[in-house]
Amino acid sequence: MAVIKMKAAEVARKVIENKELFILDVRNKDAFEDWKIEGHNFDYLNIPYFDLLDGVDEILPKLPTDKDVLVVCAKEGSSLMVAEMVSEAGRDVFYLEGGMKSWSSYLEPIKVGDLTGGGELYQFVRLGKGCLSYMVISEGEAAIIDAVRFTEVFTNFAKEKNVEIKHVFDTHLHADHISGGRHIAEATGATYYLPPKDAEEVVFDYTPLEDGLTVKVGASEIEVGALYSPGHTIGSTSFIIDSKYLLTGDILFIDSIGRPDLAGLAEDWVGDLRETLYRRYRELAEDLIVLPAHFMIIDELNENGTVAKRLGDLFAENHGLNIESEEEFRHTVTDNLPPQPNAYQQIRQVNMGKITPDNDEQTEMEIGPNRCAVR
Amino acid sequence: MEVNQVLDAKGLACPMPIVRTKKAMDTLESGQVLEVQVTDKGALADLTAWSAAAGHNLLDHKEEAGVLTFFIKKG
Numbered sequence: 001m002a003v004i005k006m007k008a009a010e011v012a013r014k015v016i017e018n019k020e021l022f023i024l025d026v027r028n029k030d031a032f033e034d035w036k037i038e039g040h041n042f043d044y045l046n047i048p049y050f051d052l053l054d055g056v057d058e059i060l061p062k063l064p065t066d067k068d069v070l071v072v073c074a075k076e077g078s079s080l081m082v083a084e085m086v087s088e089a090g091r092d093v094f095y096l097e098g099g100m101k102s103w104s105s106y107l108e109p110i111k112v113g114d115l116t117g118g119g120e121l122y123q124f125v126r127l128g129k130g131c132l133s134y135m136v137i138s139e140g141e142a143a144i145i146d147a148v149r150f151t152e153v154f155t156n157f158a159k160e161k162n163v164e165i166k167h168v169f170d171t172h173l174h175a176d177h178i179s180g181g182r183h184i185a186e187a188t189g190a191t192y193y194l195p196p197k198d199a200e201e202v203v204f205d206y207t208p209l210e211d212g213l214t215v216k217v218g219a220s221e222i223e224v225g226a227l228y229s230p231g232h233t234i235g236s237t238s239f240i241i242d243s244k245y246l247l248t249g250d251i252l253f254i255d256s257i258g259r260p261d262l263a264g265l266a267e268d269w270v271g272d273l274r275e276t277l278y279r280r281y282r283e284l285a286e287d288l289i290v291l292p293a294h295f296m297i298i299d300e301l302n303e304n305g306t307v308a309k310r311l312g313d314l315f316a317e318n319h320g321l322n323i324e325s326e327e328e329f330r331h332t333v334t335d336n337l338p339p340q341p342n343a344y345q346q347i348r349q350v351n352m353g354k355i356t357p358d359n360d361e362q363t364e365m366e367i368g369p370n371r372c373a374v375r
Numbered sequence: 376m377e378v379n380q381v382l383d384a385k386g387l388a389c390p391m392p393i394v395r396t397k398k399a400m401d402t403l404e405s406g407q408v409l410e411v412q413v414t415d416k417g418a419l420a421d422l423t424a425w426s427a428a429a430g431h432n433l434l435d436h437k438e439e440a441g442v443l444t445f446f447i448k449k450g
Contacts, residue, residue: 028421028424030420030424053393073390075388081394364416
């Protein structure tokens with residue numbers, strides 16, 4: 001029977017459309033438990049490929065015949081080997097092209113909504129890593145917020161939409177993934193903005209992203225306004241777009257809040273985080289739609305695949321916004337934190353321009369979940 | 376340490392280092408030692424887990440100039 005290649009893009013559609021899929025993950029148990037392809041209707045079997053060298057007979061009865069079976073490994077080689085064995089045993093089977101590396105890299109652009117005067121707002125969902133980037137488009141121009149390192153996805157999308165990228169922002173100095181912001185700005189002549197308090201050690205030129213800074217995008221002059229909102233980092237800055245959307249960076253997520261420790265200063269920043277979440281955000285209109293820079297679990301995705309929710313709803317439902325006692329809040333965000341993201345210190349160095357690893361090394365650094373939140 | 380056989384799996388990508396290692400181990404007697412040289416970084420986690428699962432004893436490993444060398448005693 002056939003061995004069929006499945007691309008990360010096809011897996012992404014299955015996640016977003018809530019399709020069924022059976023994943024035979026042949027990586028090590030540790031790797032699988034740490035990080036896997038998440039889907040609402042996905043089932044899993046984890047057996048390391050090296051336990052299947054003598055044959056797949058033992059697992060055949062566990063593979064369903066009424067849904068697609070996708071074999072997944074780190075890079076591809078082992079999944080192809082196992083898929084061929086399963087196929088020789090008489091079953092149709094898929095394998096993931098490029099393995100978890102390609103899954104970690106894949107970006108799906110989804111339209112979040114329309115803006116004043118024919119503008120549009122897109123969210124680029126990196127399902128494998130849980131990263132969210134944004135592009136504001138308005139007649140002829142675009143602004144990008146929190147771009148991941150696959151810069152061509154953004155520049156090609158801008159070309160397709162016939163817009164010129166004028167402004168590129170990072171809400172903060174990222175620790176879980178490598179930013180593409182600076183490189184997009186270099187390639188397009190756009191202005192690259194970074195909060196100065198996060199940028200004390202960077203080795204390149206940037207435009208300071210200060211509280212209250214406003215840029216207007218395109219003919220309909222869509223307003224993108226900066227709101228200083230420290231706590232995840234000391235420079236963390238949010239954006240209000242077209243008086244309708246609140247881009248929260250890594251401060252506030254749908255089902256969790258930002259962790260204050262990734263730059264090593266949890267104790268110092270917990271007060272800032274409290275102030276941002278419990279005072280600055282409280283002063284904003286509850287009808288703003290929150291658009292974070294990450295999601296952690298697949299349940300945070302809406303039906304159309306976007307990650308977005310009304311601020312007022314988050315005030316009611318997000319546990320991190322409902323901790324009355326400051327002491328308990330401090331305890332929640334500084335004690336018993338989850339493990340830090342893979343290679344987070346190196347990633348910070350890359351984002352400061354201090355080291356420039358090649359593409360394979362960057363891929364390796366970014367392996368695993370983002371882990372920027374605390375619940 | 377007495378090494379009974381040396382396997383050069385340098386330049387091979389996953390899953391071949393483990394496939395070759397298993398084949399080589401199948402030719403050894405219990406208690407004999409196989410030295411495996413690989414360049415695929417993923418082999419560290421995989422050979423460690425495979426050895427444990429297959430009942431072999433991973434005596435030692437080292438990394439020099441991008442080459443990982445493993446010493447595995449057959450169980």
